[in-house]
Amino acid sequence: MKKHFIIVTVILLIAVGCKDFQKDDKNASQIEKSAQELSNENTQSIVNEAIKAHGGTLYDSAHYQFVFRDKLYSFENKNGFTYKVSSKDSLGNQIEDFLQDGKLARTVNNELVELSKKDIAKYSEALNSVIYFATLPHKLNDKAVQKEAIGETIIKGEDYDVVKVTFGKVGGGKDYDDVFMYWINKKSHYINYLAYSYSVNEGGVRFRSAYNPRTIDGIRFQDYINWEAPVGTPLKELPAMFEKGQLKELSRIETKDIQNLNASEVVE
Incomplete structure (x- = not known):
């Protein structure tokens, strides 16, 4: 016991x-x-x-443009974001890239052009990087x-x-x-x-x-x-x-x- x-x-x-x-x-x-x-x-x-x-909350509705290395950039924050960059190539063609909520499109002389996946990634990253550091x-x-x-x-x-x-x-x-x-x-x-x-x-x-x-x-x-x-x-x-x-x-x-x-x- x-x-x-x-x-x-x-x-x-x-x-x-x-x-x-x-x-x-x-x-x-x-x-x-x-x-x-x-x-x-x-x-x-x-x-x-x-x-x-x-800048605080002013960023939420900001719409600015600026010149960086001879290219015209703009960003607009409204119901998402839209980034743009405009430039001319050596032949005088007007090239514009539009990045809207992560989707990129390119126009040459106001005509939409088709891009490869590699170029889409390249141009998207370049545009996004410039706006990122500027803001x-x-x-x-x-x-x-x-x-x-x-x-x-x-x-x-x-x-x-x-x-x-x-x-x-x-x-x-x-x-x-x-x-x-x-x-x-x-x-x-x-x-x-x-x-x-x-x-x-x-x-x-x-x-x-x-x-x-x-x-x-x-x-x-x-x-x-x-x-x-x-x-x-x-x-x-x-x-x-x-x-x-x-x-x-x-x-x-x-x-x-x-x-x-x-x-x-x-x-x-």
């Missing part, structure tokens, strides 16, 4: 111990999840403040965007939040595996610096510093100096290299003759 009592007691102690372990494990999971949720909320707050500072940070809340606040840093004496961005395969474009990093000023909430690494064409690393900011009817536009760093350079190291003059200037990303088509006022 005594032996049976001891066995039963041991079994009960083990059972209670297992329940306590499961309870502790559950609590640990809840704490971990809460920490992740707080991190996500912090990231979202940083990005939301940046979007607000650059930063408007698209940073898209479904394909995966963002994470990874810390803080100081650049030229000012405090910045650092946000890392990657893209999901669905909706992230053909270069969805590119990695971006944005430095968002903690006081103004402007994106003054950004960087990205890519793997196509043997890969590369770029750092961009903003200059010539203009706020046109409530929306901020910026030009950028495009800097090159050695392939494989960690993005987080680029600001320090930039301050030390260790990056090579490649090009300038300039938007000119910006016009709010809702107001029809040209700003140089």
Whole structure:
């Protein structure tokens, strides 16, 4: 009888111990999840403040055009989006690409032309990329965007939040595996610096510093100096290299003759 009592007691102690372990494990999971949720909320707050500072809800109905590298671009956000680019080829033909809610069409001298799947992807990506950078940070809340606040840093004496961005395969474009990093000023909430690494064409690393900011009817536009760093350079190291003059200037990303088509006022 005594032996049976001891066995039963041991079994009960083990059972209670297992329940306590499961309870502790559950609590640990809840704490971990809460920490992740707080991190996500912090990231979202940083990005939301940046979007607000650059134009906020004005992006939702924005209709602008601008010139970039001798081509005329426009974007209209109304019940979806419509992007356009117009240019002339060496023979004087007028070429226009229209990207409406992800579907591309091309006309040559106002005549619709048929494109291969490869060309559709190529021209869509090119047009989307120009509008994406011209309207930063408007698209940073898209479904394909995966963002994470990874810390803080100081650049030229000012405090910045650092946000890392990657893209999901669905909706992230053909270069969805590119990695971006944005430095968002903690006081103004402007994106003054950004960087990205890519793997196509043997890969590369770029750092961009903003200059010539203009706020046109409530929306901020910026030009950028495009800097090159050695392939494989960690993005987080680029600001320090930039301050030390260790990056090579490649090009300038300039938007000119910006016009709010809702107001029809040209700003140089």
